[in-house]
Amino acid sequence: MxxxxxxxxxxxxxxxxEVRAVNQKIIIGFDGSPSAQEALDWALDEAVRTGNAAELIYADEAPVWQPAAGMAATVAVRPPSYVDDVIGGMMDRAVDAARQSHPLATVTGTVVRARPAAALVEASARAGLVVLGSRGHSAVTGLFGSVASAVTAHAHSPVVLVRGKxxxxxxxxxxxxxxxxxxxxxxxxxxxxxxxxxxxxxxxxxxxxxxxxxxxxxxxxxxxxxxxxxxxxxxxxxxxxxxxxxxxxxxxxxxxxxxxxxxxxxxxxxxxxxxxxxxxxxxxxxxxxxxxxxxxxxxxxxxxxxxxxxxxxxxxx
The missing domain is CATH 3.40.50.12370 (Rossmann fold)
Structure with missing residues (x-):
């Protein structure tokens, strides 16, 4: 009234x-870019302040976009071990660095096979906060297109878009x-x-x-x-x-x-x-x-x- x-x-x-309860995870969309690192730093500070765990998520959409069976034969654009060797290695290094820079924070990393927007929106349902960078190497943190619109519009939690210090x-x-x-x-x-x-x-x-x-x-x-x-x-x-x-x-x-x-x-x-x-x-x-x-x-x-x-x-x- x-x-x-x-x-x-x-x-x-x-x-x-309306404002998510305490002790809920902070989700960080991560792809290894400088912008994603800025988002991670912001999120880690928040994790230490609130005591909430932080989880880095890399959404690998390559399987989503592979040609359907029956289409013209194509060569593999990357070896089967790419996820474990390259993406997994990058995430392991990022998690290790985060634990060293913020030893009071609980930090984990996850690689999912999904479109970035869908993965982050789904993750937001079990999160108190989603943190993303302003640009990146991939759609995960290259925010200002359909991914940004989808995550900010459909997330179940607040979404923070980090831009600079x-x-x-x-x-x-x-x-x-x-x-x-x-x-x-x-x-x-x-x-x-x-x-x-x-x-x-x-x-x-x-x-x-x-x-x-x-x-x-x-x-x-x-x-x-x-x-x-x-x-x-x-x-x-x-x-x-x-x-x-x-x-x-x-x-x-x-x-x-x-x-x-x-x-x-x-x-x-x-x-x-x-x-x-x-x-x-x-x-x-x-x-x-x-x-x-x-x-x-x-x-x-x-x-x-x-x-x-x-x-x-x-x-x-």
Whole structure:
């Protein structure tokens, strides 16, 4: 209901399934590329902080793409021992290095015969977090095509897309709207900011009016008190739930993706939401979250809301 103030527990995200429970595995899509290594480093730090195990997954899709029987004969593109000798060797070295650099983390590696997106989505069902790099040697971490869209849209857990090394003093940014994913986004962002002792910026952007009405003198290019009241109430509840966290709120009239990408230039992490695995409406993966995945200059976390609902804010029309 509009104007209703949720409880601090709802916003903190410390109950239910909206933010995954502790002691769940962190899955890392890995192919040995520098970008995958950045994702692994980020995930290992998270594993040490949370005490959750980390699992590297390499999805070997070669068998999936082999010609069907009856087609023209082809020569083998690689020897049968390739998986064990090359891929397996790479994974063993990566796991050994991870255990040495992060001795407090529990680290394992797995090679699966599957398409990368399918393998990672399936793995996310038993994970608290999936971590991927921004580019790579293969589709596993070469994110910004169909694999990225599929994993971020259909994962059962939050998905983090790691991009570069961030200033540890930079803020964590939460981009929210009035959708059911609101509590999950705020909970995940607040937990990340608190763990990093970083400030938290909460951004609510109302898209500007376009079309026939945009020239009307009645259309104000600012957020009205009525529009921002539910937003202010939610931020106040978040402050009560996290009294030691430095929280700044901003309400703007701007396309949400543009607003978040602009502030991301000085952030270490941007957290946004997807209302479900594949729905296309409002502030969704196909628009805001996908723009962030492609264009955001810093690491992005896409958080899903799988159960329950949240109060809905007034929308501009």
């Amino acid at each position: 509009e104007g209703e103030t949720p409880s601090p527990d709802d916003l903190a995200g410390d109950t239910g399934e 961030a200033d540890p003093a930079a803020p964590v940014v939460a981009g929210i709207d009035g959708s059911p994913v609101l509590s999950a986004v705020l909970g995940f962002a607040a937990e990340q900011a608190a763990a990093r002792k970083a400030p938290l910026w909460v951004i609510r952007a109302w898209p500007p009016i376009t079309g026939l009405w945009q020239e009307s003198p009645q259309i104000a290019e600012k957020v009205t008190a009525v529009e921002r009241k539910p937003f202010d109430e939610r931020v106040d509840a978040l402050r009560r739930a996290h009294p030691d966290l430095d929280i700044t709120s901003r309400a703007v009239v701007e396309h949400p993706a543009a607003a978040l990408i602009r502030v991301a230039a000085t952030a270490q992490l941007v957290v946004a939401g997807s209302r479900g695995r594949g729905a296309i409406r409002g502030m969704l993966l196909g628009s805001v979250s996908q723009h962030l995945a492609r264009q955001c200059p810093c690491t992005v976390a896409i958080v899903h809301s799988l159960t329950g609902t949240a109060p809905t804010e007034r929308r501009r029309s």
